[in-house]
Amino acid sequence: HPDVARRFAGYLTHATHHDPDKYPWIFLTFWSMTALLIGTFIVSSIHTLMWLPRSLQMRREHPPASFDPGEQQYVRFTFLNRCLHATMVVSFLTLATTGMTMKFSYTKGATLLSRLLGGTEVTGFFHRFAAVVLLGIFCVHIWDLLRRKKNEFGTWKAMLFGPDTMLPTRKDLTEVGQTLKWYLGKGERPRYGRWTYWEKFDYFAVFWGIAIIGGSGLMLWFAEFFTRFLPGWLINVATIIHSDEALLAAGFIFTIHFFNTHFRPEKFPMDTVVFTGRMPLEDFKRERPAEYEELVASGELKRHLAYPLSLNTMRTIRTLAWIALGIGLSLVVGIIYAMLFAYR
Structure with missing residues (x-):
């Protein structure tokens, strides 16, 4: 490492998170990230298991309707939304595949996958x-928010505190309680609006991931630069944060998020709305009655209706989506195997 700063030598080559006396910050970081990972999955899994019986009930009461090319649908997402999401799917799957390959590089499966990708250096490049x-997707999304604020809302107050805000509100907290009562059979299903509380959680989890995983990743990528003004042992800390937060992100998306979006019974085997931008009008009325009634009352509903995409286009979208889902589920199996039988 030519021209590195003196602090670079502070990187602890043989440090372990098992020794709190010798490596307190590494020990604390590891167990904090472990607690975050376990806690997130416990809470999310309980929520999912409570949701499952109600989801089965909705499937029985409202089975999926057959495809009707002549029936208008509600346009929920713009073309830009769909493009950004599709690109994010590809980039995240690439990050998860290459990242888990490097994290579990000591396993035979990861070694084989690394060779198929072209070796360690090529895997790192991907x-x-x-x-x-x-990061580019994130920047485009921020640009789109600024554009929408100017063209659609006019003020930050209208955008951030209006009825369709992505920010958590008191209404979300109320709906959490109402949802839990519904799960337990002690109340009706909440009258959700444009965004549910779990969708907002998923949305801001991306911001969290960009900051935490992205920030720690930059430290690992440009370790020589960052150790010009930071102690070398922070590279050890960044390694743990980057690795464990990425594990949490991949595990959460490929299990909890997949269930919330695609695998819950009333949507099984797949909800294509984020890929097509459209959803059947009857589903819209039933799933988001507050938003539907607001659009009807304002006379804006017709502006948001369009005919469905062609059957061939839908088949192509479903095929690509199934490939993505298959890769994600395969990674989950690989992660579980590595964690249970080969973790070091």
Whole structure:
């Protein structure tokens, strides 16, 4: 490492998170991240298991309707939304595949996958390239928010505190309680609006991931630069944060998020709305009655209706989506195996 700063030598080559006396910050970081990972999955899994019986009930009461090319649908997402999401799917799958390959590099499966990708250096290149793409998606999304604020809302107050805000509100807290009562059979299903509380959680989890995983990843990528003004042992800390937060992100998306979006019974086997931008009008009325009634009352509903995409286009979208889902589920199996039988 030519021209590195003196602090670079502070990187602890043989440090372990098992020794709180010798490596307190590494020990604390590891167990804090472990607690975050376990806690997130416990809470999310309980929520999912409570949801399952009600979801089965909704499937029985409202089975999926057959495809009707002549029936208008509600346009929920714009073309830009769909493009950003599709690109994010590809970039995240690339990050997860290459990242888990490097994290569990001591396993035979990861070694084989690394060879198929072209070796360790090529795997690392794909990982960093996908990270740059994801950062670009984030920047485009921020630009789109600024554009919408100017053209649609006019003021930050209207955008951030209006009825369709993505920010958590008191209404979300109320709906959490109402949802839990519904799960337990002690109340009706909440009258959700444009965004549910779990969708907002998923949305801001991306911001969290960009900051935490992205920030720690930059420290690992440009370790020589950052150790010009930071102690070398922070690279050890960044390694743990980057690795464990990425594990949490991949595990959560490929299990909890997949269930919330695609695998819950009333949507099984797949909800294509984020890929097509459209959803059947009857589903819209039933799932988001507050938003539907607001659009009807304002006379704006017709502006948001469009005919469904062609059957061939839908088949293509479903095929690509199934490939993405298959890769994600395969990674989950690989992660579980590595954690249970090969973790070091």
